[in-house]
Amino acid sequence: MNKLQRGLLTLCLITSTMAVPTPKPVSYQTVNQGVQLFSTNFVKTIAKEKEGNLICSPLSANVALSMAATGSEGETKKQFKNVLKLPEMEAQTLESYQHLINNLNDVENVTLKLANKIFIASNFLIKPEYKNSLQTYFYSDIQSVDFKQNQQAANTINDWSKEKTNNRIDNIVKAADLDPSTALVLANAVYFKGKWAKEFDPKNTKDRPFHVDTNTVKQVPTMYRKGYYKFVELPEHNVKCIEIPYANTQVNMVIILPNEIDGLAALTNNLDVITEVCNTRLSEAYEREVKLYLPKFKIESELNLKDILSDKMGLSEPFSNSANFHGISDVPLKISKVVQKAFIEVNEEGSEAAAVTGGIVIPLSLDWRPPEAINIRVDHPFWMIIKYYEHTRDSSRPLNLLSSSSLSSKDHYVPIFTIKIQV
16 A cells, blocks of 8 residues: 555545425635635534544545536525525536645645546436536536446446546445436545655654543544644643645645543634634744654545535535426426445655755844753644645745744635544
């Protein structure tokens, strides 16, 4: 197995035929902001439903749902707009998705790819306007399949998933998920593989204690590195945050660690607020010397999202017999299944990249001494987020080991993967 930091996932929306129609297509704008707002609600909701380790991609869920929303109308449109946190202005919204997908697929020094595809029943007609929107703005291919041959159709979809995720995700759908009433499957895949900007030396990796809870301790392989990282403490929320950059510093991992061993529940309950405060503070922070202890881990999750989206997040209409996807087809449709599978591995590998080189800061006082290195032991349950920043950097200001960050608190970020490590 290739040992780089990897995260990937696919999400499918499976629709089946039924009876009902009505009026107008959904519209959006400011996709980055919408993804952020949707992300925190999505992750909080899932975390309350799923105990133990978790990896999910709010970005993948957002893109897949938005492809469906583009063809919705009426009350169904209103619910998509509400849940995805996007205002009405369809042309600008679709262009924003196009811009976002282009940017993510063009990130250098890491592998980050989004792929979309529609699998349509061979006897089913999609409206040309909808087909054009998906091909133009979501870069979605369209392939006809015979859902009556459910095993063959499942193989076709799963082969696409394997190809787009470097063979890491295969059985995204099962033959039993498909039948002659299936009209189309909207699939979105996100694949990520990135080297750290500064690697962890494998010689420093040892079994170290990880406190599963106040009564349980496990020995887990834990990496160690002494280096400069952006780090902030949030005493008002009883957590600390550290940012670990990849070879392209527009992509990084942020770890949010409770101060207390049993502090994960309180963190999860306020994850939306804490994530926002953490990102703002880190964007304004100075890099400090840190002794970082971080567990190696490999986890995967399979999430059936229909009940979560419908019952917990207020997206009930698209799954009901009153669903209105008249923008997709004159044949009445509803979503019957939403599945997300994800995998991530974190280990020592990384590369020293030009993106994190810096100049020299001359101290203002001859009595100045560098502060002592901070010890950060990620040795109990925590959250981590892999994010993409879209920003304009001030090239006249060097990114220095002791300078403030080149990222502004106004910069947009997109949460790609969110991970909870509990055991």
